[in-house]
Amino acid sequence: MTLLPDEARRVLAAIDLTERTGAHQFALGYGHTRVAGKPIGTWTASAVYRGGTISASAYSPHDAAERLAIRLLTGAKCADCSSLVALSSDGAVAYPDAEMADGTLWTHEEQLRAGFCRWYLANGRTWTRGCEEEHPDDAHHSPTPPG
Secondary structure, eight states: OOOOHHHHHHHHHHHHHHHHTTOEEEEEEEEEEEETTEEEEEEEEEEEETTEEEEEEESSHHHHHHHHHHHHHTTOBOTTTOOEEESBTTBOOOOTTEEOTTSOEEOHHHHHHHOEEEOEEETTTEEEOTTSSSOOTTSEEOOOOOO
16 A cells, blocks of 8 residues: 555654654554454554563554554653653643653642643654743743642
8 A cells, every 4th residue: 555645754754753752663563453343444653662572453544653652641741841742733641650661750739730731743754852942932831730
């Protein structure tokens, strides 16, 4: 199957983002499953992270690749500014008292103080940290405390 240029750019951007988490051996595969007795084609993206294989599936290759990157970055701390990574304007997900990939504990209180680092897809090609110099208005902010 040949990907359209926009689909290929999104897959490559998701691969780059996945590898930036420290994951490696990215793979993208296509298979069939049966839903209500009918064959449905699905794409699965996978990568090795911290010794285990993580995967995500979708009906398109770019959605599968992006879902994998989102799985890996949910609850992540930006390595540059130490804020919680947010891949959309909806905010970010944090796991209270989470053990980070380096083995350190990130407490709920620290997460609330950290704010968000809103990553965005620049030119449809590369995910860029919100804490970099040039970024959209919603790229870096403090969270609203639960109320």
